[in-house]
Amino acid sequence: MxxxxxxxxxxxxxxxxxxxxxxxxxxxxxxxxxxxxxxxxxxxxxxxxxxxxxxDLLAVSLASDRSGLVAILVDDFANPQQTTNIALLTKTLRRAGWHTLLVHTLDEVDASAGLLHASQHRVDAAILIGGRFNDEELAAALGAQRLRRLIVYGRVSLNPKTVSICCDDTDAMTEVAEYVLSRGYRKPLFVAGPPTKSAHILRKDVFLQRWAEATGTTPEVIVAGSYDPDHANGVVTAHFDALERAAYPDVVVCETDAIAMGAMDALRYGFGLRVPDDIAVTGFDDVPYAGNRNYDLTTYQQPNAVLADAVVEVLKGAANTAQFSKLSGKLVVRSSA
Amino acid sequence: MxxxxxxxxxxxxxxxxxxxxxxxxxxxxxxxxxxxxxxxxxxxxxxxxxxxxxxDLLAVSLASDRSGLVAILVDDFANPQQTTNIALLTKTLRRAGWHTLLVHTLDEVDASAGLLHASQHRVDAAILIGGRFNDEELAAALGAQRLRRLIVYGRVSLNPKTVSICCDDTDAMTEVAEYVLSRGYRKPLFVAGPPTKSAHILRKDVFLQRWAEATGTTPEVIVAGSYDPDHANGVVTAHFDALERAAYPDVVVCETDAIAMGAMDALRYGFGLRVPDDIAVTGFDDVPYAGNRNYDLTTYQQPNAVLADAVVEVLKGAANTAQFSKLSGKLVVRSSA
DNA sequence: ATTTTTCTTGCACGCGGGTGCAAAAGCGCC
DNA sequence: GGCGCTTTTGCACCCGCGTGCAAGAAAAAT
Missing domain, CATH: 1.10.260.40 (lambda repressor-like DNA-binding domains)
Structure with a gap:
């Protein structure tokens, strides 16, 4: 050694x-x-x-007040979308000359602690990828600490001191809803992710509203406490356990692919249902596994590269950051719905 | 903003x-x-x-010559074992008071560049999780640069200037081989990962040798160029395409779970084979998805927590580091073999 | 009350490098 | 050769904190 x-x-x-x-x-x-x-x-x-x-970059940072470091705060490595983002962001940032401090936050409280530590390293920006955090609390920290920018990635933060980089959930989920309607499904079950304290994912609300507009009915909704597929599996299983066969939905619309994958496993192995013959499933994100033959998920593809490039833009001091919360991806139709 | x-x-x-x-x-x-x-x-x-x-941790680092930073170099986020390791390591290190610089190395050459950058941040140690690197070249860098320790994680490096933290492939793969033999399989196909330049994974050699000792025959071997399941899928498909049905192996022994998952998909969806009825599959690592109902993979479980703790030991200056390359996990028998 | 001993505290100097200004050097020109 | 101007170069001071040592204060001993 x-x-x-x-x-x-x-x-x-x-x-x-x-x-x-x-x-x-x-x-x-x-x-x-x-x-x-x-x-x-x-x-x-x-x-x-x-x-x-x-x-010596340490000395350079100290003297120049620019560290060349960006912190990424993540809380859920079981969510494939997050690991995909980490991979893409670290690569993109590295190419653009920034290094990445990866902070694994353990829970919501810890997110603030993680942010504090990041600020102690004088990061040029902190990117929140995780879901379990409270951005009001974080924004308070933002004022007091040595944090230049706080980027909320993949969801919308209303806090004006933060920059949101995400695709437009309204457009995206509307597109999903239209597709589901156009395929003739009429009895959807929406599986939402964990409720957020502040920085929101609007997919559920958009879907419900669009559905109500089109059919006059309100879809049933269940909530998964995390984006871990295994967890979603359990939640969906519990829901179907309490249902008569005749009461099954004809399509399961999921807030993310991670949930969709867990749901699909539950339907197949727990209830012997065939997808899409007996029941359809849609996801959101288009994570790498979504295209896998096992799932072959109809989903909405996030414009990942565009999102990552937006981070670089912000780091370079882009003035007009409002546009970055209205990016759009595209619907990817596969066999699951 | x-x-x-x-x-x-x-x-x-x-x-x-x-x-x-x-x-x-x-x-x-x-x-x-x-x-x-x-x-x-x-x-x-x-x-x-x-x-x-x-x-200000920057100033502290500069003055005290200890950064409290550890670099993790990764090259393949498609390999679930690597993302699992990142998650565990960042969490473990954070609890022990270290922060993580995540370096996404783009290729073998870039691993050295990444290491150089890490050293410029005066990291207390650099951990190589990736597969595509040449540890001789890195060791050369080690002497010249401001790098305290180089930890090779998950594989064996013979370079005396590095510390290897991994489980004992010999024991582990022998156990897998014994199990496969005991189940009566006689026509194995070994799917190896990419060949290494220096820091080795010995699984293939161990399996071949043990098999030869027990049966006097040498299993067929094919090589996947990466640990991406999709890639493995392609390699396995190509191999079976060239085979008569009667010439199919009865068990596919894979160097990692990632490969096993890709292989299983190929067998099922490409050739309509049922696992384990028509053909058995084994993996290695016991990544989270391996226990999923889709795969339900018989595999060898890495002692992840022990490995991560070993990193902390090394950082704290553990003297006897030889022990860390002989850790052991356990065989996990599921339905795939 | 005086001398020792022990705590506390202040300070010079260093970590490695960045900034702005002033002195020095180089240059063209008469 | 002397003048004014531009390019180069050196330097003081700063970034924020850590170390070791010496001076100062307080407590103990005489």
């Missing part, structure tokens, strides 16, 4: 000495369009090369 | 002024068992409370 001092620290001073210039000249050599002669920049670069000099 | 200066920076100086003491006394107040009078500590704490003072 590596000893605690296996490395030697090369600072700008070392480079300066070798190059025969002052430390500040070294810094200039590394700074794009700084006033420095070609000759001394050459000397510095050569010296830096031979010494293997790399600037 | 938050303006760029929404926060006010409260430093120890501010607290000192309010408390009527010097800055150093403030630091002492926050330092466990520092020599300071109860009275002034009280004053400091009160002042810190009213101002909402929180130490």
């Amino acid at each position: 590596a000893s605690d001092k296996a490395y030697e620290t090369i600072t700008a001073d070392d480079v300066a000495q070798l190059a025969g210039v002052s430390r500040w000249t070294v810094h200039r050599a590394f700074k794009k369009d700084a006033s420095i002669s070609a000759k001394s920049r050459g000397k510095v670069m050569a010296a830096a090369e031979t010494l293997g000099y790399v600037p | 938050a303006s760029d200066k929404a926060y006010e920076t409260i430093t120890a100086d501010d607290v000192a002024q309010l408390a009527g003491v010097s800055r150093w006394t403030v630091h002492r107040a926050f330092k466990k068992d520092a020599s300071i009078s109860a009275k002034s500590r009280g004053k400091v704490m009160a002042a810190a409370e009213t101002l909402g003072y929180v130490p």
Whole structure:
């Protein structure tokens, strides 16, 4: 194993000495369009090369007040949409020059603690992907702490101090509702995710409203306490257990793919139902597994790349952030409905 | 959205002024068992409370040469075992007081670049979870850069400058082989993951050897280029496409659950085979989905919590690190084999 | 009351690098 | 060669906090 001092620290001073210039000249050599002669920049670069000099980002952050770090707060790794987002965001941010501090928040209270820790690292922004948090409380923290920006990802926050980056649930869920109606389903069950304290997912409300407009009836709704497929499985099982066969819905509309997958497993293995022959299922997000032959889920595809790019825009100081909460994806029709 | 200066920076100086003491006394107040009078500590704490003072971790890191940061390098978010590990590690590390820098490495070359960036943040350790890297090259970097420890997670690295934390593939895969033999299977197909440049997964070799010892025959082997289930699906499909029905193996032994899940999908949906009636499948890792009713995979359960705890031990400076590469899990028998 | 001993406290200096300004060097020109 | 101007370079000071040491204050011993 590596000893605690296996490395030697090369600072700008070392480079300066070798190059025969002052430390500040070294810094200039590394700074794009700084006033420095070609000759001394050459000397510095050569010296830096031979010494293997790399600037210390900690010191850079301290001095420049920009850390190049973005915190991502996540609370539910069982939700495939979240892991997908983490993967995409870390990749996108890295390409754009930011590094990621991944904070695994344990519960709602802990989200604030996580945010505090992130701020102590002077992150340039904190992105909330998780579901269990209270953005009012967070916004309070926002004022007091060293937090530049708070980005709520994948849902709408009404707090003006935060930036929401998400697709327009109204358009999206309306499209899903239209599709379900157009396919002739008439007895839907909506499976919602955990209720939110503040930053909302509007899918349920939109679906219910659109459905009521079109049919004059209100669909039944059940609520899953988390976006873990296994949990959704249990909730759906409990619901169907209490139902006569004749009372089964003809379509199960789920707030997310994670829920849809759990629901589908429940229907198939718990009640021997065939999808879509006996009952249809729709999801939302189009996570990687949704296209899998097991599920082949009809779902609404999030514009993931666009969302991730929006984060970079915000980091770069985009002025008009309102547009970022109205992005749109597209309906993906597969065999499940 | 938050303006760029929404926060006010409260430093120890501010607290000192309010408390009527010097800055150093403030630091002492926050330092466990520092020599300071109860009275002034009280004053400091009160002042810190009213101002909402929180130490700047960047400055702490710079001054103390300990960042409290650990980098996790990952390359494949499609592999459920990796996301599981990320979740567990971030949680475990956070509880133990470390924060996580998540680096999404794009390819093998990029792993070195990622490690370099991590070192620029003075991480206390870097953990390699990914598969696509070359640990010799990384070890070279290790000497030159500001990297205290390099932990290779989930596989064995022979490089003495790194610490391997993983379960003992020899014991584990022997157990799997014994089980497969005991169930009467005689015509196995081994589906291996991508070949490694240096830090190895020994499962294939162990299985082949044990099988040869027991039966005198050598199982057929095919190689998947990644641990993405979809990719494995394709590889298995291609293999079976070229086979007569009579030549099908009776059991498909997979290097990981991710591969097993892809393989199972291929067998079922591509060739109409029933698992385990027509063909059996085994995995390795026991990822969350492995227990799902769709797969219900017989697999070898990694001692995840033990592995994660081992990381903390190493960070705390555990002397005897050799033990950490010989941990053991347990065989989980389900219906797939 | 004086001297020791023990606590407390203040402070210089360092971590590695960024900023703005002033001195120095280089330049063209008369 | 001397002048004024532009480019280079050096430097003081700062980011916020930690360490070790020495001076000051309080408590104990004489």
